[in-house]
Amino acid sequence: MKIGVVSLGCAKNLVDTEIVLGFLSDRQHEIVNDARQAEIIIVNTCGFIEDAKEESINTILEMAALKENGRCKGLVVMGCLSQRYTEELWAEIPEIDALVGTNELDLVSEIVEQVASGERVLKKTDAFFDYNQAYPRMSTTGSHFAYLKVAEGCNHSCAFCVIPAIRGKRRSRTLESVLAEAQRLKEQGVRELAVVAQDTTAYGRDVGTSIVELLSRLADLGFPWIRLLYTYPTSITDELLELLSERTNLVKYVDLPLQHVSGNVLRNMRRPGDYESTRELIKRIRTKIPGVTIRSSFIVGFPGETEEDFQQLITFLETERLNHVGIFKYSREENSTAYDLPNQIDDDTKEARYRKAMRVQQRISEDLNQELVGKRLQVLMEYPSEESELVMIGRHQGQAPDVDGVVYVGRGTLEPGDIVTVNITEAHAYDLVGEEIDEGELA
Numbered sequence: 001m002k003i004g005v006v007s008l009g010c011a012k013n014l015v016d017t018e019i020v021l022g023f024l025s026d027r028q029h030e031i032v033n034d035a036r037q038a039e040i041i042i043v044n045t046c047g048f049i050e051d052a053k054e055e056s057i058n059t060i061l062e063m064a065a066l067k068e069n070g071r072c073k074g075l076v077v078m079g080c081l082s083q084r085y086t087e088e089l090w091a092e093i094p095e096i097d098a099l100v101g102t103n104e105l106d107l108v109s110e111i112v113e114q115v116a117s118g119e120r121v122l123k124k125t126d127a128f129f130d131y132n133q134a135y136p137r138m139s140t141t142g143s144h145f146a147y148l149k150v151a152e153g154c155n156h157s158c159a160f161c162v163i164p165a166i167r168g169k170r171r172s173r174t175l176e177s178v179l180a181e182a183q184r185l186k187e188q189g190v191r192e193l194a195v196v197a198q199d200t201t202a203y204g205r206d207v208g209t210s211i212v213e214l215l216s217r218l219a220d221l222g223f224p225w226i227r228l229l230y231t232y233p234t235s236i237t238d239e240l241l242e243l244l245s246e247r248t249n250l251v252k253y254v255d256l257p258l259q260h261v262s263g264n265v266l267r268n269m270r271r272p273g274d275y276e277s278t279r280e281l282i283k284r285i286r287t288k289i290p291g292v293t294i295r296s297s298f299i300v301g302f303p304g305e306t307e308e309d310f311q312q313l314i315t316f317l318e319t320e321r322l323n324h325v326g327i328f329k330y331s332r333e334e335n336s337t338a339y340d341l342p343n344q345i346d347d348d349t350k351e352a353r354y355r356k357a358m359r360v361q362q363r364i365s366e367d368l369n370q371e372l373v374g375k376r377l378q379v380l381m382e383y384p385s386e387e388s389e390l391v392m393i394g395r396h397q398g399q400a401p402d403v404d405g406v407v408y409v410g411r412g413t414l415e416p417g418d419i420v421t422v423n424i425t426e427a428h429a430y431d432l433v434g435e436e437i438d439e440g441e442l443a
């Protein structure tokens with residue numbers, strides 16, 4: 001059958017999509033890019049915050065319309081939203097032919113066949129999916145790049161977050177299983193590996209190993225670039241920073257979702273730290289890894305956030321000048337601890353704080369990008385630009401896929417997966433423009 005898949009949400013969810021695609025292709029189904037050509041459409045949903053839930057519902061309805069005016073014979077919905085709102089989705093959207101949660105990745109291909117023969121299937125298993133098995137996986141990110149999911153679930157209890165309720169407590173994969181998958185990806189030609197989990201720095205605590213051991217073993221496999229995403233502030237040890245600094249193929253990039261810097265808000269968020277400890281942490285990272293790129297994300301409008309708390313965040317952004325920052329408006333989620341907190345912030349204030357923080361950071365990101373003009377950077381080529389075949393799109397080490405900007409480079413003979421030296425000639429708030437330099441010119 002021809003199967004179309006829409007994957008929403010984060011990189012961890014995308015790995016699940018790729019596993020489902022692997023099982024489907026093992027059963028000889030054909031994966032099509034254009035949903036209008038698909039006989040069965042699968043939507044892997046996200047259910048983290050309000051905007052993500054809305055996007056998931058809209059996508060489900062959009063795909064359901066293809067049952068009326070397209071070739072689609074069946075709609076399968078999976079992922080975080082269906083794990084969280086199973087009964088509601090099943091009852092309220094009759095166009096859904098099969099609904100599974102987050103743990104049925106190995107069952108989706110059979111369910112697709114049941115749907116094709118006219119059944120309506122609701123399947124949620126009690127056991128977690130076993131990521132330690134050597135499951136099939138089909139890349140959706142090109143052959144040069146892959147995410148490596150090293151654990152699932154989370155043991156923290158951040159007040160705004162429903163992930164532990166959806167995905168359960170942390171379950172690290174064994175070191176052997178992660179390394180075996182990494183080795184397979186290396187043999188398939190992957191040049192950049194991005195290590196992901198809800199909190200990557202907690203990897204291994206439940207299976208007798210650690211993120212430091214894992215990263216050092218991954219670095220030995222010889223990938224040109226390995227990137228660590230989703231770290232947790234109090235787990236950034238000196239040992240980890242020293243490893244990131246010493247090993248040349250661990251990219252000098254720290255992804256550190258801080259959520260806030262005011263001690264008052266962090267306490268209410270049930271997260272560690274305050275303004276001073278956060279500044280100390282940034283200083284320690286920069287001292288241990290000279291030239292490091294730091295990305296963070298912050299929530300504005302969390303219950304009880306005063307003007308003073310918000311101003312502290314703005315001062316932090318202005319003084320610390322982080323390279324990349326994501327700002328999110330607090331989303332009041334049912335069954336999260338913060339749902340019942342007093343002093344919820346009204347929408348207008350949230351919006352105003354969001355806009356202000358975005359404006360402040362945009363100027364900083366642009367200034368920092370301007371400082372790169374005239375510098376020579378290693379750039380990993382990803383794909384030709386959709387606007388012009390003569391232009392290739394790539395990323396330097398300080399740009400993570402999807403969330404940061406890109407570098408535009410004249411195509412010449414460049415192919416996806418090439419890592420070349422690029423002279424940066426132009427900078428914008430997010431993206432850069434540059435030209436390839438012959439290795440010979442570098443001397």
Ligand code: SF4
Pocket residue numbers: 154155156157158161162163164198199232
């Ligand atoms: S660290 Fe906090 S925000 Fe991140 S997944 Fe765990 S509970 Fe949620």
